[in-house]
Amino acid sequence: MTPATWGAALGATLAAGLLLVATGLVAARRPRLATRVAPYVRDVPRLTSRPVPTTSAARGVFGPLLGTAADAVERVLGGATSVRRRLQRAGLTASVAEFRVQQVVWGLVGFAVAAAYSLLKALTHPGGVVAPVLLCLTAFAAGVLLRDQHLTSQVKQRERRILEEFPTVAELLALSVAAGESPVSALDRVVRRSGGELSRDLATVLAEVRTGEPVGAAFDRMAASTGLPLVSRFAQGVAVAVERGTPLADVLHAQAADVREAGRRELIETAARREVAMMVPVVFLVLPVTVLFAFWPGVVGLSLTTP
Template identity: 70%
Template sequence: MTQPWWGALLGLTFAGGLLLVTARVAAIRRPQLSLRVLPYLRDLPAFARAPGAAPATADGLVGALLRPAADAVERVLGGAESVRRRLERAALDMSVHDFRVRQVVWGLVGFAITAAYAVLQSLSGSADLFISVLLCALGFVLGVILRDYHLTGQARDRERRILLEFPAVAELLALAVAAGEGPVAALDRVVRRSGGELSRDLARVLADVRTGVPVGEAFDQWAIRSGQPLVARFAQGIAVAVERGTPLADVLHAQAADVREAGRRELIEVAARKEVLMMVPVVFLILPVTVFFAFWPGVVGLSLTTP
């Protein structure tokens, strides 16, 4: 076979592979039936993904390639239950396996960065093979660990936003209940009129209630899912008030006051912990400049008067 025929064969093979990859990517990105149905469901879009968004599962092409590595990371690290709780606290629509795939991706990014550094060192002629391999392995491990820390940070940030939104939402619920609405109707009104992380959680509770779950049980499940004592106490208080007939408006007002008081105490504690750090610019920046401006004219005057 001549050289032009070999070129044509290689070109056809490359074009066929490119077409297969393009067709597979188009099939992966095609919206699923559930995403097309979601806009017509009344309760679910408040906390579900936006219509047309890419699914958060790891069943795509990259997920299929990285699945063995994700299983290996799961076997080495473990802690699937802890990861599942943090994913629920961060309101991330992914499974533990999806999170492990993302950890592998972060690890590969760290590996690529350290590998690029090792290549640059080898080009300069001052690289050691053992140290380069060790750095690449360390970059992969650091990427995996950083993704885990990032998940913890996401959960903590979301809990902080929930605590900031909590008093206003509790007062809105209390006003709606005091105006004569039932718990479900008041919850529906607050979910429709508000936005934020706490509103998404309440939308999920409302969706559970409308699918047949009792109100008390739906709030109990929310208390179990939540990682915050204040939110869990709020959910349990509503559940007990609904089950036993306690005045719900008084319970909601008391819960909002408790959250405001807890936020005030936390602010005072943070200020007390930061007191030493606040003294750093005063001692090392403002005070030396003040002393310099106070003594410098005298030093200049002495230098002018002394022979």
């Protein structure tokens, strides 16, 4: 293909993209018929300002294609149960199908970057077609896998924040229970007074309890859904304490002490690893320079005195 043909193709692609964006903006700004008629109807209460979800033209056009591609990715990769559990552990409300669509979008971004690079390289240095095609396919696969790795990193970050919040939340629960409040009242107080990932999980437990589920069953479900052994033991301990009537404050204090001790051990292990890593620049950068400064004057003196 000549440069003029490539330019025409790129121009047509850009024009189609701008047309889709403009169509989506027009569709999003168009008010509904009920919204326009509501001010003139006296017997109908005014509508609230709650945003109404709209479907853009781009989603209507590319949605089925993305869904088909997501189904293909699901058939190739599999592991829907693992993905669903990681989504739950990451605190995300997306379903497995929506996550597969996100993987396809990330893959398409990588495909587009590789295609743009291949196009620029073809304009400057024309060559074969096999290498650019393989590069684009590799970039697509890398984008799909990168989204999966990003989900794993989201899970680790959220669980790290939960471990940081856990001792404080457990102590607050223990103090509330020791003050004479019931487990549900103490849980409600802690959820209202605190904020964070663990507080959101406890808010979910509180909502389940208020819908009629037993406290022990709600905490058992929390223990089954979490991926942290410490939090799982905490939830199981609370469930057992509520069912058998054991002192809940002592259980919570012991759980908080265990988490603090685990955090202290992890900090010591991290410091030991960092201490070894700190020796790398000292040995490979500082020490050679020091040896060079120490021996260089002697080498120069010997070269001057030796005939």
